Amino acid sequence: MMTERLKYNKTHDKFLSAYYWRLKSGAEIDYVEEYGGELYPYEFKLSKDFAGSGANIFKGYYGAYPQVVNKQNFTDWLLK
Numbered sequence: 001m002m003t004e005r006l007k008y009n010k011t012h013d014k015f016l017s018a019y020y021w022r023l024k025s026g027a028e029i030d031y032v033e034e035y036g037g038e039l040y041p042y043e044f045k046l047s048k049d050f051a052g053s054g055a056n057i058f059k060g061y062y063g064a065y066p067q068v069v070n071k072q073n074f075t076d077w078l079l080k
Contacts, residue, residue, distance in 0.1 A: 001044050001069060001074060001078075002030065002031045002044070004078055005031070005077075005078055006018060008078055008079070009033075014035075015035070016033050016034060016035035017033070017034040017035070018031065018032070018033055018034075019031075019032040019033075019034065020032070021041065021057060023057060027057050028057075029041045029042070029043060029057055029066055030042060030043050030044045031043075031044070038064065039064040040064070040067075041057070041064060041065070041066040041067070042066065042067050042068075042069050042077070043066050043067070043068050043069065044068075044069050044070070045068050045069070045070050046070060046071070047068075047070065
């Protein structure tokens with residue numbers, strides 16, 4: 001999923017920074033985009049729900065809440 005997003009961003013001239021985010025505690029977020037001074041974290045899951053400690057990583061960042069990307073919303077996420 002992440003590879004498709006990176007290809008889409010590059011072919012559509014979207015200039016942003018992309019990261020994998022992991023804390024020493026082991027909590028992690030699969031993919032984070034940074035643009036316009038904002039962080040956009042994404043978790044890739046088979047289910048619709050976000051479960052795990054990764055959701056807490058961004059508590060200190062106003063407006064940066066992880067979004068779940070799954071097979072139901074993948075196309076919408078990819079093309080936004």
